[in-house]
Amino acid sequence: MGKTFREWNPEQGLMFPPTPMDFVAPDDLVQFILNLVREDLELSEILNEYQEERGYPPYHPVMMTALLLYSYCQGNYSSRRIARACKQRVDYLALTGMQKPDHRTVNLFRQRHLKALAGLFEQVLELCEKAGLVKLGHVALDGTRIRANASKQKSMSYRTMKRAEDRLRAEVERWFREAERIDREEDELYGADKSGDELPEWVANKQERLKRIRQAKAELEAEAKAEAERGRDPNKTGHKAKPTGKPAEKTQRNLTDSESRLMKSGDQFIQGYNAQAAVDAHRQVIVAQTLSNTGSDMHQLVPLLKQIRTNLKRQAKEVSADSGYCSELNLKALSRHHIRGYIATRLHRKHRKVGRWVQRMKQRLAQGARRSRYRLRKQIVEPVFGQIKQARGFRQFLLRGKEKVAGEWSLLCTAHNLLKLGAART
Secondary structure, three states: OOOOOOOOOOOOOOOOOOOHHHHOOOOOHHHHHHHHHHHOOOOHHHHOOOOOOOOOOOOOHHHHHHHHHHHHHOOOOOHHHHHHHHHHOHHHHHHHOOOOOOHHHHHHHHHHOHHHHHOHHHHHHHHHHHOOOOOOOEEEEEEEEEEOOOOHHHEEEHHHHHHHHHHHHHHHHHHHHHHHHHHHHHHHHHOOOOOOOOOOHHHHHHHHHHHHHHHHHHHHHHHHHHHHHOOOOOOOOOOOOOOOOOOOOOOEEEOOOOOOEEEEEOOEEEEEEEEEEEEEOOOOOEEEEEEEOOOOOOOOHHHHHHHHHHHHOOOOOEEEEOHHHOOHHHHHHHHHOOOEEEEOOHHHOOOOOOOHHHHHHHHHHHHHHHHOHHHHHHHHHHHHHHHHHHHOOOOEOOOOOHHHHHHHHHHHHHHHHHHHHHHHHO
16 A cells, blocks of 8 residues: 555645735744834834825835845845745745835835934834843944955056046047047948947947046045145054145045945955944844944944944943954043943054053953953854854945945844844744
C-alpha cells in the first residue's frame, strides 16, 4: 500500500474569503508595525501634505509609512525590491491590503516625506523608553563609515578640474564647429528642410561632464572664499594660516555626490559619510544619531550628548567612546554635563605634554585596568553597526546629498529601534 499524502489543490476555492491579515501569524512583525503606525505614531506632518481634492486618489500615507518602516526592518531598501515584494510576498500583501504600489510611487513618497520620516526616530525612541528599554546608565558612542551613492573614481582635484575644464571646453567647441560643418554639408546634399541637425550624443555627454566640473569647481572656490572671510585657510588644520581665498590644488570634490567625502574605512578608502550613533547599554537601543561628511569623530560627541538630552529630557550617567573622541574640549564637556566618561586616550600617547583633562582620563582608565567600564564599549555599540550593515545588509546609501542621506540614516536607526521594541512586546 502506497503512502497517503495530504490533499493538495492550489486551484481549490475557499468557502469563506480570508482577509489579507489571515495569511500572517498574530505575532508576526507585520501585525506589530501596522498597529504601531496606526495607533502610536503621530503622522500629521505627512497627512497634512495632502490637501488637494482633485486628481486620482493616492495610496494611503499611513500604509506607505508602514510599508517603508517594515521594509527597512526587513533589510529591504531598494524601491524596486519593495515594489516586487508587494507583488510576491505574503507579508507585504497583508501589510498593504493586497495593494501593489510601483517603485516610482515608493521612491517619490520616501523623497517627498523624508524629513517627516526621519522625525519618527524620536517618537519610536520615546516608545522604547516607555517600554523600559532605555536606562541611560551607560551609553556608548561610535561612528561607522558607509559608502555614498557615488564612486570615488568620480572625485577630481581642483587642479584636475581646471585642466579638464579647459580641455573639455576646447573639445566641445571643436565638436560644435564640426557639427555645424556637417549640418551645412547635409543641407546642401539633402535640403535645408530635412531633419538631422540634432547634436550627436557624445557632444551632450561632454557638455554634461563640463557642466558638473564647473559646478564642483565653483563650489570649492565658494567654500575657500567663505573660509577666507572668516580668517582661516580651509586647506590647513590645527593651526592658523594666512587665508588665500582659493582652494588648494589637491582639494577634491566628487562629481556624483558633491557632499560626500573620501574617508578611511578599515584598511581602505571609500567615498562616503560618517554615520554616528549613541547606544544605550540596557537593550542596545539607539538613543541619538547624527551624520557628517567628515572622517573625524572628534566633533560629534557634543552633538550626540545634546541630542540625548533633547530626545529623552535627561542625560546619560556614563559615556564610553574610542580615542577618536578624545580631546580636552570633549572631556571638559562631559564634566560640565556631570557625565562620567571613559574615553580611550591612545592617540595622545606620543604627545609629551597633554592637557589636564586627558591626563585625568588616562589615570581613570589605568586605575580600572581590565575592569574599567570602558570595556563595555565594544559589546554595546559595535554589534549595532554589525546588525545594520551585515545582518540587514545596508552597505551603501541610496540617496545623494548630506541632508537626504541624514534622513536615510535616521530611518535605519528607527528601524533598528522598532525591531528592539517589537522583540520586547512579543
